[in-house]
Amino acid sequence: MTAISLDNRRNLINVTILLNLTLFALLIVMWLSLALSTDTFWSFANVSNLFRQSALLSIIALGQTAVIITAGIDLSVGAMVGFSSVVVSLLLKQGVPIPGAIGLTLLLGVAVGLYHGFAIRRLGIPPFIITLSSLSVLTGIGLLLTNGSTISGLPAAFTGFSRATFLGVPSLFWMVIVVAVPIYLLLNHTPFGRYIFAVGSSPEAARLSGINVNRTVYLVYILSSTLAALTGILTASRISIGLATTGMGWELQSIAAAVIGGASLFGAVGGVAGSLLGAMALTTINNGANLLNINPFWQQIITGLLIVAIVYVDQFRRARQ
Numbered sequence: 001m002t003a004i005s006l007d008n009r010r011n012l013i014n015v016t017i018l019l020n021l022t023l024f025a026l027l028i029v030m031w032l033s034l035a036l037s038t039d040t041f042w043s044f045a046n047v048s049n050l051f052r053q054s055a056l057l058s059i060i061a062l063g064q065t066a067v068i069i070t071a072g073i074d075l076s077v078g079a080m081v082g083f084s085s086v087v088v089s090l091l092l093k094q095g096v097p098i099p100g101a102i103g104l105t106l107l108l109g110v111a112v113g114l115y116h117g118f119a120i121r122r123l124g125i126p127p128f129i130i131t132l133s134s135l136s137v138l139t140g141i142g143l144l145l146t147n148g149s150t151i152s153g154l155p156a157a158f159t160g161f162s163r164a165t166f167l168g169v170p171s172l173f174w175m176v177i178v179v180a181v182p183i184y185l186l187l188n189h190t191p192f193g194r195y196i197f198a199v200g201s202s203p204e205a206a207r208l209s210g211i212n213v214n215r216t217v218y219l220v221y222i223l224s225s226t227l228a229a230l231t232g233i234l235t236a237s238r239i240s241i242g243l244a245t246t247g248m249g250w251e252l253q254s255i256a257a258a259v260i261g262g263a264s265l266f267g268a269v270g271g272v273a274g275s276l277l278g279a280m281a282l283t284t285i286n287n288g289a290n291l292l293n294i295n296p297f298w299q300q301i302i303t304g305l306l307i308v309a310i311v312y313v314d315q316f317r318r319a320r321q
Contacts, residue, residue: 019262054283055172061257061275063224070200071267072127076134077228081247083138084232089151089242109229113222142244151242162238184272200267
């Protein structure tokens with residue numbers, strides 16, 4: 001793959017900004033339509049639930065976005081969510097203090113990310129294959145640890161966090177801000193952010209330019225797995241249980257959120273704002289389907305069709321450049 005020229009890079013950024021504005025407008029239209037279709041959409045309980053659910057998807061989507069920008073993919077994030085919810089729950093049940101349980105679980109995310117980076121760069125295993133393998137392995141380990149059952153009875157101080165609000169905004173959504181702001185600064189205002197985009201454009205050109213491609217790939221996969229582990233911790237707090245399968249299917253949702261938000265599966269394009277909008281759009285579709293008593297399986301159909309349409313448009317646009 002050849003490196004994207006400066007002019008093409010600017011064109012892609014402009015297209016991404018336009019897509020984000022279009023997605024934001026579409027999101028407003030969906031909100032207004034749902035408000036007119038049901039009396040409960042703008043209720044405090046529903047809006048709080050909407051923001052809490054979108055927060056969980058947003059966090060894993062941000063890590064997925066960093067991976068996709070390097071032209072990679074992480075299919076293990078959903079399994080990592082479930083596995084992390086089990087690990088943090090087991091640690092808490094064993095009497096480990098909440099900060100210690102959270103810290104150890106996040107370290108597991110770092111370890112999984114290191115493993116993915118090593119397998120991709122040192123062993124030459126494609127990202128799709130190694131992360132698909134981890135999806136199965138992490139789910140299996142989580143089920144073995146729990147014998148397929150749930151872990152309940154978690155400390156009130158742990159489960160209370162997800163239900164709390166600050167300034168009327170759910171604490172889970174504040175966590176999105178805590179995560180999104182540093183990632184935005186990382187991608188757009190640091191040399192490492194430029195390295196991520198350069199690797200996604202052309203790993204060989206990036207290497208010849210003096211960029212440490214191995215380190216860059218390691219770090220984006222560590223970021224993705226660690227954010228997935230954080231999402232697992234927050235999910236356990238929200239639903240008050242540890243469950244190995246709780247993140248099943250979230251890998252597709254995180255990819256969809258990033259792609260719908262403007263990230264390119266061909267690499268070198270993507271951003272924080274688009275991924276957050278994509279996550280909110282998908283959550284709104286699911287929330288609206290529930291309020292309107294529409295079969296929730298339609299969400300999966302819509303998500304799949306959106307991915308195909310957006311990737312096709314992206315491929316068509318690249319072919320013309």
